[in-house]
Amino acid sequence: MRAAWLLGAAALAMSALPAAAACPGDGFCDVDLGAYRLAEPAGDGPHPAVVFLHGWGADAAAGLRMGARMQERGYVVLAPEGLRREGDGPRSWSFHPDFPQVRDERAFIRQIIEDAVAQHDVDPQRILLTGYSIGGSMTSYLACDDPALARAYAPLAGAFWRPHPPLDGCAGPVHLFHTHGWTDRTVPLEGRPLGGGRIEQGDIFYALQVWRNVNGCTGLQPDTAATGEPYWRRSWTACASGSLEFALHPGGHGIPSGWADMVLDWFEGLDTPAVQ
Secondary structure, three states, X not given: OHHHHHHHHHHHOOOOOOOOOOOOOOOOEEEOOEEEEEEOOOOOOOEEEEEEEOOOOOOHHHHHHHOHHHHHOOOEEEEEOOEEOOOOOOEEOOOOOOOOOOOOHHHHHHHHHHHHHHHOOEEEEEXXXXXXXXXXXXXXXXXXXXXXXXXXXXXXXXXXXEOOOOOOOOOOOOEEEEEEEOOOOOOOOOOOEEHHHXXXXXXXXHHHHHHHHHHOEOOXXXXXXXXXXXXEEEEEOOEOOOEEEEEEEOOOOOOXXXXXXXXXXXXXXXXOOOOO
């Protein structure tokens, strides 16, 4: 995934790191299983929050940069720090259920949310969990394993890996918004093998089928579809519970223009709390 991080880094370098004075000392807030960075918006809380999971080889500082627009819109940005591989390797997440887990990431994210609610005036009913690339994959697995962890989920340029979860393999319905690039060659829509075939990315369209199934959506085709610049969007809202949104843009592996506002507009438009 090195190519993914290099592409993302070029865009991230253009934006300044938001202030994160709320965390002491070196700028990290510590919980039992790790650390995270935090950036607070102006004004009094309680504030909604975005948990932003960085991509492969990045770090929590990158998560803050990617969440800068969300902070401007009044959200606390919580940027967890991935663990290094093999001591000094690139930072990533223990996302794949069939591979050794370096850390219980679900427990780690839950600790961060609980700490932010207790210490930083975060509204526990208004938390969006998102992530880029491998962070998007981690977001998808967290949504599948623990749907009540956040109110909604928004994976970007990353989803399930093969073998895919079974269609009935997730714990419960969710509100989820997936965004992907039509020309993404780092995480193609159909996926690709890596490591000589040792591990293989999943199919984005199969992931959408998983979410339709777990939400009890009434049909395969979307309830609404729209084309515009730069996003083509599909929505499944006629579901027993939860909802599903898919946005396709013409670019490659990166964060497209206007993504943060699009996702927050969707999140703020949800008229129900986290699916229980």
